[in-house]
Amino acid sequence: MNTLFDKIWDAHVVSLIEDGPTQLYIDRLYCHEVTSPQAFDGLRGRGIKCLRPQQIFCMPDHNTPTHDQDKPIEDPVSKAQVDALARNAAEFGLTHYGMMSPDNGIIHVVGPEKGLSLPGMTIVCGDSHTSTHGAMGAVAFGIGTSEVEMVLASQCILQQKPKSMSIRIEGTPGPGVTAKDIALYLMMKLTTSGATGYFVEYRGSAVRALSMEGRLTLCNLSIEMGARGGFVAPDETTFAYLKGREYAPKGEAWDKAVAYWRTLRSGEDAVFDRELVFDAADIRPMITYGTNPGMGMPVDGTIPTDAAPKALAYMDFKAGQQLLGHPVDYVFLGACTNGRIEDFRAFASLVKGRRKAENVTAWLVPGSWAVKRQIEEEGLDRVLAQAGFEVRQPGCSACLAMNDDKIPAGKYAVSTSNRNFEGRQGPGSRTLLASPLTAAAAAVTGVVTDPRTLL
Amino acid sequence: MKQKFDIIESTCVPLPLENVDTDQIIPARFLKATTRDEKFFGDNLFRDWRYAADGTPKADFVLNDPRYGGCILVAGKNFGSGSSREHAAWAIAGYGFRVVISSFFADIHKNNELNNFVLPVVVSEAFLQELFESIAADPAMKVRVDVPGQTVTNLATGRSERFEINGYKKYCLTHALDDIDYLLEQKDKIEAFERARA
Numbered sequence: 001m002n003t004l005f006d007k008i009w010d011a012h013v014v015s016l017i018e019d020g021p022t023q024l025y026i027d028r029l030y031c032h033e034v035t036s037p038q039a040f041d042g043l044r045g046r047g048i049k050c051l052r053p054q055q056i057f058c059m060p061d062h063n064t065p066t067h068d069q070d071k072p073i074e075d076p077v078s079k080a081q082v083d084a085l086a087r088n089a090a091e092f093g094l095t096h097y098g099m100m101s102p103d104n105g106i107i108h109v110v111g112p113e114k115g116l117s118l119p120g121m122t123i124v125c126g127d128s129h130t131s132t133h134g135a136m137g138a139v140a141f142g143i144g145t146s147e148v149e150m151v152l153a154s155q156c157i158l159q160q161k162p163k164s165m166s167i168r169i170e171g172t173p174g175p176g177v178t179a180k181d182i183a184l185y186l187m188m189k190l191t192t193s194g195a196t197g198y199f200v201e202y203r204g205s206a207v208r209a210l211s212m213e214g215r216l217t218l219c220n221l222s223i224e225m226g227a228r229g230g231f232v233a234p235d236e237t238t239f240a241y242l243k244g245r246e247y248a249p250k251g252e253a254w255d256k257a258v259a260y261w262r263t264l265r266s267g268e269d270a271v272f273d274r275e276l277v278f279d280a281a282d283i284r285p286m287i288t289y290g291t292n293p294g295m296g297m298p299v300d301g302t303i304p305t306d307a308a309p310k311a312l313a314y315m316d317f318k319a320g321q322q323l324l325g326h327p328v329d330y331v332f333l334g335a336c337t338n339g340r341i342e343d344f345r346a347f348a349s350l351v352k353g354r355r356k357a358e359n360v361t362a363w364l365v366p367g368s369w370a371v372k373r374q375i376e377e378e379g380l381d382r383v384l385a386q387a388g389f390e391v392r393q394p395g396c397s398a399c400l401a402m403n404d405d406k407i408p409a410g411k412y413a414v415s416t417s418n419r420n421f422e423g424r425q426g427p428g429s430r431t432l433l434a435s436p437l438t439a440a441a442a443a444v445t446g447v448v449t450d451p452r453t454l455l
Numbered sequence: 456m457k458q459k460f461d462i463i464e465s466t467c468v469p470l471p472l473e474n475v476d477t478d479q480i481i482p483a484r485f486l487k488a489t490t491r492d493e494k495f496f497g498d499n500l501f502r503d504w505r506y507a508a509d510g511t512p513k514a515d516f517v518l519n520d521p522r523y524g525g526c527i528l529v530a531g532k533n534f535g536s537g538s539s540r541e542h543a544a545w546a547i548a549g550y551g552f553r554v555v556i557s558s559f560f561a562d563i564h565k566n567n568e569l570n571n572f573v574l575p576v577v578v579s580e581a582f583l584q585e586l587f588e589s590i591a592a593d594p595a596m597k598v599r600v601d602v603p604g605q606t607v608t609n610l611a612t613g614r615s616e617r618f619e620i621n622g623y624k625k626y627c628l629t630h631a632l633d634d635i636d637y638l639l640e641q642k643d644k645i646e647a648f649e650r651a652r653a
Contacts, residue, residue, distance in 0.1 A: 144567035
């Protein structure tokens with residue numbers, strides 16, 4: 001009761017269906033190429049248009065190659081899907097940031113950086129990592145394609161109201177601990193289903209101290225604990241980030257918006273369905289050893305003795321084993337989890353003056369063209385080039401093996417993405433999820449390395 | 456596919472694994488289709504557990520085991536976690552399953568099943584484990600799912616449980632109506648909501 005989640009949710013209730021779900025109004029719908037074509041087909045089948053086309057933004061990201069984007073996509077099936085989104089956006093009158101548009105990138109990177117995702121909004125997309133936008137102080141969650149069709153048609157969705165959870169993280173994390181490590185720690189503690197049925201509000205001094213990029217990473221991973229979404233109440237950090245962005249309010253409208261956004265916080269008397277508290281000082285740099293994101297441990301730890309045998313067999317690890325020193329074949333920096341400017345700064349700061357290990361193939365993929373431009377403005381591309389790293393073109397890349405960037409069977413990848421499921425990065429691929437710093441440490445040493453030893 | 460639910464009685468396919476994620480139900484490389492071709496997705500259900508890289512069926516996977524069949528999939532807890540891909544529900548429906556029984560479903564996938572007229576039935580862990588034992592003892596045993604009565608019964612042991620489904624969704628499933636049909640009738644309410652907050 002009286003949580004920020006209640007406030008935002010309740011302000012969007014169009015109607016309550018008796019003994020049924022809530023009809024919830026949606027401020028922003030994002031569409032990417034993978035989960036939308038069948039929804040547009042549905043509209044055509046019913047002979048209807050979008051109710052509010054100006055609230056819907058489309059961009060391809062999953063299939064886009066991370067090189068030579070000025071040339072046609074080589075894979076004809078990927079090309080067909082990317083082309084279908086462009087066609088559908090044109091037919092239904094929706095804004096579309098196509099490949100090679102200076103506005104293109106991963107949908108969950110572009111939305112916040114263009115000021116499209118704002119505090120107090122309801123935001124959905126046919127993508128579980130829509131939870132990312134919660135960092136702006138919004139109620140944002142992933143939906144299926146039928147639900148995309150609902151929003152295209154009516155700007156509403158039918159949903160059961162989730163329960164609310166408070167995750168409070170107090171104190172100061174130690175050196176080398178990033179927002180990614182905090183999230184991997186939470187998943188280790190809660191498991192991948194620990195927050196299923198809940199919407200999470202992240203609170204506490206360690207959360208307040210995070211930059212917007214850090215909050216985006218933390219909220220991005222809410223779904224990996226099973227939560228439908230997670231968010232951080234907006235504050236001065238949020239307002240400073242948003243001010244001047246393309247779609248953020250301007251002038252008087254800005255002042256009015258900020259005044260409203262300042263009211264968006266849980267009441268002192270707020271009652272959550274579940275409350276958890278963690279001490280940031282307990283968190284060390286993290287890495288995963290198994291085949292779901294909850295199978296994590298401190299990078300200098302040992303694999304739990306009760307780890308799932310099926311997962312260990314797939315990863316070719318043994319219970320009780322240390323991962324420090326284990327050879328690494330690939331390093332991936334990017335994805336909607338860690339493809340932002342701060343992630344590239346962190347990676348570059350660690351590899352500066354060092355060299356990429358010979359045995360490592362590294363893919364550094366900015367989350368958007370805007371991130372890539374900023375990397376160049378800050379000269380990070382030169383730092384990275386001197387250390388033997390190339391910055392590629394934006395897209396989802398090696399996160400999910402829908403484009404050319406796939407990890408071969410049996411190979412180990414230290415990856416800043418969000419999922420280590422079997423085959424996620426390519427059939428037979430073995431994923432070790434970690435932060436940009438831990439990924440950088442692996443990239444320059446060629447083995448799993450505690451980044452604190454290189455700071 | 457829209458279809459009416461009443462009472463379903465069927466043999467079961469057991470998948471006694473926990474945390475089955477949607478990447479396993481349908482790997483990402485099969486998400487490039489731009490149509491809702493349920494047969495295509497059904498043919499690739501559990502693709503990498505079901506087939507070797509060269510396309511040969513893996514004999515030890517349950518979908519390739521001739522002893523098991525029917526329109527009820529029985530899975531370990533936290534079924535459908537991870538990616539929101541509705542293709543996972545299309546694959547389950549396309550293979551021919553109408554009901555999935557588990558002790559716990561991931562939120563998005565559960566909605567996706569319902570939106571595709573596949574019924575997720577949540578049972579207690581004890582009911583689930585007994586069901587796995589019954590199927591192991593006799594693959595020909597049947598389960599009855601009574602949607603109007605909201606009960607699921609292990610016909611080998613007679614054990615029965617009530618399952619939850621809200622009145623609205625039950626009406627939709629038993630009358631083959633979907634949420635979009637409903638929402639399209641709500642335009643006045645939506646416009647009134649927009650005017651009120653402008």
